[in-house]
Amino acid sequence: MATASIQVSETPLVLYALRRADDALILGHRLSEWCGHAPMLEEDMALANMGLDLLGQARELYSYAAKVEGKGNDEDRFAYLRDVRQYRNLLLVERPNGDFAATITRQFFYAAFADLYWRAMMTSRDTTLAAIAARSEKESAYHLRHCSEWMVRLGDGTGESHRRAQAAVDDLWAYTGEMFAVDDSERCLIDAGIGVDPAGLRPRWLDTVSEVSGEATLTLPKNDWMQQGGRDGRHSEHLGHLLSELQSMQRTFPGAAW
Amino acid sequence: MTTQAIPLWEVFIRSRNGLAHKHVGSLHATDATLALQAARDIYTRRGEGLSIWVVPSGAITASDPSEKGMMFEPAESKIYRHPTFYDVPDEVGHM
Numbered sequence: 122m123a124t125a126s127i128q129v130s131e132t133p134l135v136l137y138a139l140r141r142a143d144d145a146l147i148l149g150h151r152l153s154e155w156c157g158h159a160p161m162l163e164e165d166m167a168l169a170n171m172g173l174d175l176l177g178q179a180r181e182l183y184s185y186a187a188k189v190e191g192k193g194n195d196e197d198r199f200a201y202l203r204d205v206r207q208y209r210n211l212l213l214v215e216r217p218n219g220d221f222a223a224t225i226t227r228q229f230f231y232a233a234f235a236d237l238y239w240r241a242m243m244t245s246r247d248t249t250l251a252a253i254a255a256r257s258e259k260e261s262a263y264h265l266r267h268c269s270e271w272m273v274r275l276g277d278g279t280g281e282s283h284r285r286a287q288a289a290v291d292d293l294w295a296y297t298g299e300m301f302a303v304d305d306s307e308r309c310l311i312d313a314g315i316g317v318d319p320a321g322l323r324p325r326w327l328d329t330v331s332e333v334s335g336e337a338t339l340t341l342p343k344n345d346w347m348q349q350g351g352r353d354g355r356h357s358e359h360l361g362h363l364l365s366e367l368q369s370m371q372r373t374f375p376g377a378a379w
Numbered sequence: 380m381t382t383q384a385i386p387l388w389e390v391f392i393r394s395r396n397g398l399a400h401k402h403v404g405s406l407h408a409t410d411a412t413l414a415l416q417a418a419r420d421i422y423t424r425r426g427e428g429l430s431i432w433v434v435p436s437g438a439i440t441a442s443d444p445s446e447k448g449m450m451f452e453p454a455e456s457k458i459y460r461h462p463t464f465y466d467v468p469d470e471v472g473h474m
């Protein structure tokens with residue numbers, strides 16, 4: 122009954138686009154889980170807006186991956202018909218929402234990275250990636266601003282909000298290193314002026330995160346040991362559950378449209 | 380309710396072609412910065428605005444609805460205050 126997963130020809134450029142698309146889709150889906158559940162209506166809308174920004178980014182990147190691959194796949198097939206091991210997103214973005222502090226901290230760590238990443242990609246030799254980056258950068262810049270404001274208010278708020286924000290920082294820190302990792306597949310694209318070298322962005326990311334954390338009276342962990350595996354399809358147990366919900370309709374009713 | 384302790388703000392948006400900021404609604408936020416961001420997220424999702432004002436609802440002094448007879452009815456009988464008794468020359472065009 123369930124539809125079989127598709128095969129993907131992961132050339133370096135296809136893989137590159139899929140990794141960024143998967144980051145955006147999975148994080149956007151996580152934010153969509155807040156819809157109707159946020160602490161207040163205003164923030165419910167803010168989280169949904171960010172989720173929709175990310176969904177838009179994912180769609181453009183999937184479409185580009187499909188075009189580059191040229192095997193008849195499209196954005197829907199990439200999103201709905203790949204198994205968990207075929208997903209290439211960061212482990213950070215699949216972390217469960219937890220409480221509001223955990224969601225904001227996860228978004229803050231990612232947005233502080235994405236803002237720098239898209240800005241750097243605007244000068245990519247690949248004109249499609251450069252165009253996607255130009256649009257995404259404005260969205261990420263706002264996500265970063267919004268989350269920074271919340272980090273300060275949670276960290277420097279009440280004893281309870283501080284405790285929760287610090288717990289989120291401690292819990293998610295080990296998932297931040299993967300954003301800056303580079304493998305051989307990406308190295309060739311970076312050398313060709315198509316991809317962005319994320320390792321070079323880490324000092325500025327750390328500046329932003331340190332500055333906001335300082336204002337928020339939060340302490341960044343000293344621990345440098347980092348989780349990895351998402352980029353190669355080795356995920357935590359959480360992604361499978363997320364995908365089972367995200368994909369259930371298309372897996373059960375193949376090609377359903379409305 | 381969590382919102383009871385959170386201040387109310389009135390939101391004014393200047394649209395793309397509008398000259399003045401217009402009142403569009405209200406929202407809850409703990410401070411002005413978050414109120415501005417919430418206004419952006421709630422009231423400009425469909426490209427409605429180019430500029431936002433947020434004002435604490437408590438800063439607005441409003442007329443009393445029970446005094447509307449005294450306040451507004453006297454103006455209703457003064458139709459001569461409307462500029463409808465003039466002949467506008469064609470050369471003036473659209474005013």
